Amino acid sequence: MNVGIIGCGAIANIIASRIVPEDNNIEIKYFYDKDVERAENLATFAGGVAVLDFDAMLDDVDLVLECASPDSVKLLAPKVLEKGIDMIVMSIGAFMDTGFYTKVLNIARENDAHIHLPSGAIVGLDGIKAVADFGLKEVTLVTRKSPKSLGKDIGTEEILFEGKASQAVKEFPLNINVAATISMACNRDIDVKIIVDPNVDRNVHEITAKGDFGEFKTITMNHPCAANPKTSMLAAISAIKLLKSFDETISVGL
Ligand SMILES: NC(=O)C1=CN([C@@H]2O[C@H](COP(=O)(O)OP(=O)(O)OC[C@H]3O[C@@H](n4cnc5c(N)ncnc54)[C@H](OP(=O)(O)O)[C@@H]3O)[C@@H](O)[C@H]2O)C=CC1
């Protein structure tokens, strides 16, 4: 499977350094970034090709892995899907724009392409998906990150945002894609709180779900990526596992 990557930052670097083509059928061959030097550096490291012409890359890939930004999804996903090429998308917040969501869904259906959304920096999506249509009454996400991760210069704990996921991804497009992932898993605009906390050095995501099934709570206390403290290691790792899972004969979990 030939893979092209959009965005050559923290997630792409982890993925490119952990996917060994000899171990599986995945070859991460193409590297695209609006910063060409970043693409060239990662391509050189990974023994791949830095992409100058995005459209030309699409003639030689089986899958495109986006790890750049919600804007890149809006700009480039339609081009990829129109060619019938599958995608893995990390910047899931892009799909909270309902007009864009409907547009890409139609393009993907018309061209027999598939969009895979990794669980990313959170745990518990399996449960949320399972109960989504079975009396799920309430889902909330409380995200707590350090001032460094949220790009704030604050000495005391402060609530930065309280509201719906659709608004959270507009105000924090590079920090709260997980809210979109949860919303998509249960087909509702979930309630989100974002807290900047100088006493944490992890990216913490606490999900609570209540309904006819009972109740569950998951807390993920992520190590941030060294290259980008907004982003958790687990996000990159989940994409690696998703890529490798395409080969599995027996799949575990949802
Ligand atoms: N689903 C999830 O659970 C998670 C999702 N994410 C999301 O994944 C994405 C990647 O994260 P991460 O690797 O940490 O980000 P980085 O900022 O480390 O790297 C992203 C790279 O993509 C580039 N880029 C941005 N927009 C475009 C574009 N339109 N075309 C080409 N290149 C572009 C950036 O350039 P420049 O720096 O110049 O903008 C940068 O070089 C982000 O959107 C992030 O919010 C992150 C963590 C968890």
Ligand SMILES: O=C([O-])CC(=O)C(=O)O
């Ligand atoms: O990596 C994380 O902890 C979450 C994140 O940045 C996002 O969802 O965009």
